[in-house]
Amino acid sequence: MTKLTHELERVLSTDVNSSILVDTVNDRSYSKAEILQKINRFQEQLQQLRLSQPGIILTASGNSVDFVVRFFTEIFSGLTMYAVNPNLKVEELADIAKQNQLSAVILNHNYEDQFTNFAQLSGIDFDEALELPNGDTIHRVSDQEIIEHHFDFPDKNEPEEQYASLLYNSGTSGRPKAVGINHKQVFAAAKSVIESHNLSSSDIGYQILPLFHVNGQIIALISQILAGGKLVIPEKFSASKFWPQIEKYHITWASAAPAIIGILNKTKSNAAEYLNLPKGQKSLRFLRSASAPLSKKTADLFQKNFGILLVESYGMTEAAGQISVNPQRKNGQKLGSVGLPTVEKLTIRDSDSHQEKKVGEIGEIALSGPSVIQKYLWSENKKDFVDGWFYTGDLGYLDEDNYLFIVGRKKEIINRSGDKISPTTIEEPFRKLSEIDDLVALAIPDEIYGEVPALVVQTSFNDLKKLKFDLENISKNSLSPIEQPVKFFLSKKLIKNAMNKVQRRKIQKQISIGRLKQL
Structure with missing residues (x-):
């Protein structure tokens, strides 16, 4: 058992009749006991398929309670979730599949009528399939023997090093880089988010970011669950449903992207009913902005429109999500800054000499700590890791108060x-x-x-x-x-x-x- 699985089990086993997940599509609330029951059922199905452990399960499905159940079950089972955009074309999905040594594939019902084509395009042989309760299907890869030997898996005797999630990021060359995020990194990152956002069991989160991204998986989902609170899961972000659902489910926070914040600005009229509520009935205490730079114009307009705290942050898949965040305390926000570092170590260095820069000097942002990866899988891009530091490819500087400012990207993505x-x-x-x-x-x-x-x-x-x-x-x-x-x-x-x-x-x-x- 790892710190992550121990804490997940503790949360799910405490006050088991309390609500933990809400499905907005069916307006259905699930207790911890119900989620544990679903986890146990999926574990039985995984055991029935005799999947190799460790192993990777490719998942192409949208945000849902079932997605969360699968993710948690795979974490408990020592398997790795590789979640991808469920809107990919079957050709793209097949290309992704054949580049990775998979144990199984979970496809939503939209792909099932194309499964034969998918299997042919990917060149993968499948020998068994089980229909899951929501209508999705899990397909077992025939050859389970070669998987462990072809994938860069950690030692089985090091449970903290086992990968909870496999995600891909794009590097400076434009080629995707494989990022394995292990149990230790997920746990450290989630604890950092909980502490920096003052999350508690009284918080109700809102899963509007996709669960095939690190922000959705770790910051919005796992951090909220480990904090002991409840998570509301819509199928996807909807401008027309955002404010009504904030009001209906008493949501206290959400991790968003600048695009969502921009859309909310353009659809301000949808918030009329919420904004007219008495102050004591307004539950939303902040929105977190990440995943891309937030323009001053967008941020200022949001504050003018809604008067809700907007917390700008910075993160990467390679750091299991969060790297820095603006404090929520009064006067804790600095205009144009992505806040104070939340990773254990962050410095600004020269990209070539690797010498540390002085306060106010621009250089490459470098990271180190328990939430930061130490390598890409398959030993690619070794140059990004020097003397225990991960070089992000982003350029920035630290001011005299240790606030981080990003000035550009080396990347062409x-x-x-x-x-x-x-x-x-x-x-x-x-x-x-x-x-x-x-x-x-x-x-x-x-x-x-x-x-x-x-x-x-x-x-x-x-x-x-x-x-x-x-x-x-x-x-x-x-x-x-x-x-x-x-x-x-x-x-x-x-x-x-x-x-x-x-x-x-x-x-x-x-x-x-x-x-x-x-x-």
């Missing part, structure tokens, strides 16, 4: 409200078009999402109407919604350096000053 999108993933399907001589995917600013994907194409093709049709067709059929370019631009010749590498920032500048024609 597209950060769409916390969704890290690889330009390479976007570019690949378009390269088959004969009309295109060259292309580049990059980020362009967006008022709601912070950044969204765009595609710049170099072409001598004259029929631009057909070109646009072909581009949009490929986008729709080959990419998930968040990966699809929102705009297409034309370039006579892409700007490149002497090493023939595309200069994204210079091209972004061309777009911003109107030098490139939009299709």
Whole structure:
């Protein structure tokens, strides 16, 4: 047993008739006893499938009480959850599956009619399947023997080192990097969130971020449960339901993204009834902003519209979520800062010499501590780990009060409200078009999402109407919604350096000053 499983078991076994999870779709509250019963039932099904331990279960399903039950069961069972966006196309899901040595796959009902196609595309042999209570299906991978030998699993005799969750992040090269978050890191990160946000058993959280992200899994879910409180789970964020559900379920806090905060600003009228409540009946004490930079304009407008504390923070998958947060105490917020470090150690260092910077000097943010990973899986990107420090790729500085300010990113990935999108993933399907001589995917600013994907194409093709049709067709059929370019631009010749590498920032500048024609 680990500290994480011990604490989860303690919480679930205390006051077992009290409510712990609420499903807003069915307006159904679940007691701890009911959740324990569901966990025991799923454990029996996992045992029936004889899965290797440790092992990975790929899960493609949306936010729900069942998702939480599966996650907790896999943690208790020494298995690793690999949760992915349930809106991925079957081709993308198959590509993900074949890159990882899986023990089993859980697919929601939307994929089931395409399962044969999925299995063929992934090249994985499945030999058993069980239908789960909600209609989803778990499929067992035939060869359980090779899994442990092909995956970078910790020693079985080190339970704290076992991976609770496998997530992928995008690196500076645009290639996704595998992050295994172990029990020790999850527990340390959750405790940090509880302490920094003053969470207690009287709190009621609101799961509006997807559970296939570290923010949703650890900050919103596990931290709230370990604090002993209740979690309200909608199917997804809804601007029209947000304030009514805050009022109905007496929600006290939520972890959100800047895009959500921007949408709430644009739909202020939905909050009229909540804002008119007497002060003593307003339950929401703060919203936490993370996953992407929060603009001053958006933050100021939110404060003006709602008068609710907005807590800006900073985190990464590699730190099991939270890295820094602005204190909730009076005058604890600093404009433009992502707050005080909550990881054990945070310094600003020179990316090349690794020397520590002085107060106020800009450098690369480096981390160390029990919540921070010490390597990527499969020994990739070793250069990001130097002398016990993880180099984040983000640039910033610490002021005289130790508040962290982020000034930019070394990364070229597209950060769409916390969704890290690889330009390479976007570019690949378009390269088959004969009309295109060259292309580049990059980020362009967006008022709601912070950044969204765009595609710049170099072409001598004259029929631009057909070109646009072909581009949009490929986008729709080959990419998930968040990966699809929102705009297409034309370039006579892409700007490149002497090493023939595309200069994204210079091209972004061309777009911003109107030098490139939009299709």
